[in-house]
Amino acid sequence: MDQHAEATPAQTAARLFAHGGITGALLAAIAWETTPLGPAADWPPSLRTSVRLCLTSHHPGVLWWVPDHLLIYNDAAIPLLGTRHPAALGQPGPVGWPEIWAIMQPLLAQVQTTGTTATTDDHLPVGDDRADVTLTFVCSPIEDDVGQVAGIFSELIERNGTERRAARARTRQLETTIAAMSEGVALYDARGRLIQLNAAAQTLIGLHDPATTAAFMALPDVERARQLALHDAQGELLLLADLPQHRILRGETLAASDALELTGTTLTGQGAVWSCAGAPLRDEAGHITGGVLTFRDVTAQRQFEHHTHEVLAAVLAMAAALTTVPEPAASSAANAVLTQVVRLAHEVLRGVATSVVTTARAQQWLTPLAVVGLLPADEARWWTQVSATRLADAAPPPADARLLAGEETLLVAAPGWPPGADNGPPTALVVPVPLAQDTLLLTVTRAAGVPFTAPEHELARTAARLAANVVERERLLAAYLATQAREAALVEAQRRMDEFLGIASHELRTPLTSVTANVQLSARGLARLRTAGDSVPRSALARYEQLAARTVQQLARLARLVDDLLDVSRITAGQLALRPAPLDLGGVVQEAAELVRAAWPERVITVTQPRQGDLTLVLDGERISQVVVKLLTNALKYSAPDTPVRITVRRGVGTLRVQVQDRGPGIPRGQQLRLFERFYRVPGIEQQSGSEVGLGLGLYICRTIIERHGGTLGVSSTPGVGSTFFFALPTTPSRPQHS
Numbered sequence: 001m002d003q004h005a006e007a008t009p010a011q012t013a014a015r016l017f018a019h020g021g022i023t024g025a026l027l028a029a030i031a032w033e034t035t036p037l038g039p040a041a042d043w044p045p046s047l048r049t050s051v052r053l054c055l056t057s058h059h060p061g062v063l064w065w066v067p068d069h070l071l072i073y074n075d076a077a078i079p080l081l082g083t084r085h086p087a088a089l090g091q092p093g094p095v096g097w098p099e100i101w102a103i104m105q106p107l108l109a110q111v112q113t114t115g116t117t118a119t120t121d122d123h124l125p126v127g128d129d130r131a132d133v134t135l136t137f138v139c140s141p142i143e144d145d146v147g148q149v150a151g152i153f154s155e156l157i158e159r160n161g162t163e164r165r166a167a168r169a170r171t172r173q174l175e176t177t178i179a180a181m182s183e184g185v186a187l188y189d190a191r192g193r194l195i196q197l198n199a200a201a202q203t204l205i206g207l208h209d210p211a212t213t214a215a216f217m218a219l220p221d222v223e224r225a226r227q228l229a230l231h232d233a234q235g236e237l238l239l240l241a242d243l244p245q246h247r248i249l250r251g252e253t254l255a256a257s258d259a260l261e262l263t264g265t266t267l268t269g270q271g272a273v274w275s276c277a278g279a280p281l282r283d284e285a286g287h288i289t290g291g292v293l294t295f296r297d298v299t300a301q302r303q304f305e306h307h308t309h310e311v312l313a314a315v316l317a318m319a320a321a322l323t324t325v326p327e328p329a330a331s332s333a334a335n336a337v338l339t340q341v342v343r344l345a346h347e348v349l350r351g352v353a354t355s356v357v358t359t360a361r362a363q364q365w366l367t368p369l370a371v372v373g374l375l376p377a378d379e380a381r382w383w384t385q386v387s388a389t390r391l392a393d394a395a396p397p398p399a400d401a402r403l404l405a406g407e408e409t410l411l412v413a414a415p416g417w418p419p420g421a422d423n424g425p426p427t428a429l430v431v432p433v434p435l436a437q438d439t440l441l442l443t444v445t446r447a448a449g450v451p452f453t454a455p456e457h458e459l460a461r462t463a464a465r466l467a468a469n470v471v472e473r474e475r476l477l478a479a480y481l482a483t484q485a486r487e488a489a490l491v492e493a494q495r496r497m498d499e500f501l502g503i504a505s506h507e508l509r510t511p512l513t514s515v516t517a518n519v520q521l522s523a524r525g526l527a528r529l530r531t532a533g534d535s536v537p538r539s540a541l542a543r544y545e546q547l548a549a550r551t552v553q554q555l556a557r558l559a560r561l562v563d564d565l566l567d568v569s570r571i572t573a574g575q576l577a578l579r580p581a582p583l584d585l586g587g588v589v590q591e592a593a594e595l596v597r598a599a600w601p602e603r604v605i606t607v608t609q610p611r612q613g614d615l616t617l618v619l620d621g622e623r624i625s626q627v628v629v630k631l632l633t634n635a636l637k638y639s640a641p642d643t644p645v646r647i648t649v650r651r652g653v654g655t656l657r658v659q660v661q662d663r664g665p666g667i668p669r670g671q672q673l674r675l676f677e678r679f680y681r682v683p684g685i686e687q688q689s690g691s692e693v694g695l696g697l698g699l700y701i702c703r704t705i706i707e708r709h710g711g712t713l714g715v716s717s718t719p720g721v722g723s724t725f726f727f728a729l730p731t732t733p734s735r736p737q738h739s
Contacts, residue, residue: 008041012040016040019056023078026218044150057076061073062153062156064151066149070093071089093108117140135156135158184294184297188248188293205228207267221246230243238262262274278291335369339370345467350446355371356369356443357386358440399411403439404432406433409429427445435468440467442464576708581621582617585658586609593607605636605645606644627713627727630701632647635662638685640663643663647661666723667715676699678700702727711729711730712727
């Protein structure tokens, strides 16, 4: 860069006020282009020279620039202006320092008119306490390039300021001590104005240059508190009266052992916790002359304490989760416990994402179990990707071997993982725990450049062991429940088999006993007929015919029982054969109804069918008739002898529906789904007509037949009203399903 290049207006202004201390910094912050003087870079040489001389003087000095007598003064004059500082800077004399204007106005006019130096000695109320002080004002003219008086420089000399100078000396000594302290220190005067912030305090609240510091110190207390967002330890916004400087100026001492803790935000936007102590400053008479406030940053300490509490709470919560026994029917409960353990580990270890997977020792495919910290879309992608990943792909050799050997491993995560990582590849801490069947891997992923501490390694190991305990417990519980289910199934199967054998033996023995008795009676009767010769009574023949008819009925009953057993055997073996053919469903239903009427001539059976339309379906007529006969027979058996049974054929949407309605006792809702199981009989429902009990196989066989035709079989029942059994067959031609 050319060292002789002309300086910019901003550089010129900065150089002008560079060595002016606090006042210079404040002057540099003034927007001079909005004042009558205009931009500082355009000031005449006489004004720039006067400002430099005033600001660098060690004696109190004030520059009055005509025609408005704008005020510019140095740091040494600040104690004399008192509360008028810093608002007086750049203001006209009557506005900036009205207490002395009545004395200064004629003196300045004299200097401006005569062009000569003038002095005056007056008692003036100056300083913070407005004490009357004898000041000598030595006012000298400052001429411009054409010899006109453009400004007046006043040097201020105290005539009775011995005590004041001693006090200022003590103040400077205190300020020097404060500046050297490592803790933040703020010094306040008796009126609560902030008069000093040491370097440590400026750093703690985020002040980094003199101009910003001076502007911040000039703000009212309430505005400074607002910018720092000060709250108490309970998170309540601090009221003005509760600010620590106001408390110490009221005479309260904030001891270090009972320090006030405040939370807030630095001026650079960082959250912070400050511990504040302080005390009032008193003169020899005990009057409060100011206050000193010390504060230090305890953010890291509080974060560590908070993190410690989080860790303890997480460990307790993990222990509580581990002792939670999931309900046997809730298979997702164990997964919820594992997810809770992973979430607690995620919160304690402050990862970007935390997950648990298992890997088989042989094939080494990964099985995802839980993940926390991802957005829903990213979590769905994680489950898909992990399920299709081998351990060697996620942890390239030799890391995979170390993990299988039970060694913790730090990995560099794959590019772009986790989603949103934009500061370089993140770091993943993987903690393995060998299980009985495979290996569990707890992975904590962090942003690049954030290391894991030794305590965090131990926490990760603890979380991994807890997760392993949850997984192992879930597996043991699942195995236990499976064993219980198998045992319960065996007990139920044995109970049903015992019940079936009892019913079957009774149902088979009854017709066999009847047939045996009939045959024996017939044999004895025939023996007598042989000895009777040709004279055979007609009544004897009728009796033998009746015995023969009963034998035929019992043999038919025995055949039906055997047929049911054979059908169940065929269904179980997958060999239930169907012979489909186009048939009129209405005709099949009508023929089945006639068969039932013949067996139950005393009962009323009504058949209702559509009068128009084709009812032809591709079906096995014998099997569908078997279903209709079974539904009608059940309706007759479980309803009163004097009540009718109605069978209806109707068209549905894409189906033909057949329903059988009775006025029996009805079936409870909880029992309806089990009606179609093998050997199941509804408890508490008694047969009201007929003598056949059955084996509990009929509805099971009916459901199988209907389902093999592509249809459905169901029941609608209301206890105390009756039941309606129905089946629906599709009208679209289709090949009935075979075993």
